[in-house]
Amino acid sequence: MAKHDQAHMSRRVSKFKPGGLSAMTRKQMEYYMGAKLLELGVEPKSAIYRWSTTEEGNDAVYTYSAYWGEARQQVEQGLEPAAPTA
Helix, strand or coil, X not given: CCCCXXXXXXXXXXCCCCHHHHHHHHHHHHHHHHXXXXXXCCCHHHCEEEEEXXXXXXXXXXXXXXXXXXXXXXXXXXXXXXXXXX
């Protein structure tokens, strides 16, 4: 089985909610991603992180991605890391 080298987490937030809600959601996602990396045995400080936001109707979808190992090297070189396999 291939070793994981990236993790992604998405949350959907209404664009009509107060601005503080999206900031709080992003902070929560940062916390949970760190916990997930520790679960996987990855030191959170060894990963690099990227945010992306897409809009779907009345919602904003925040995606927080963490890359380590080979995927981190690809991101640092400006390459798109390989899609995760199940």
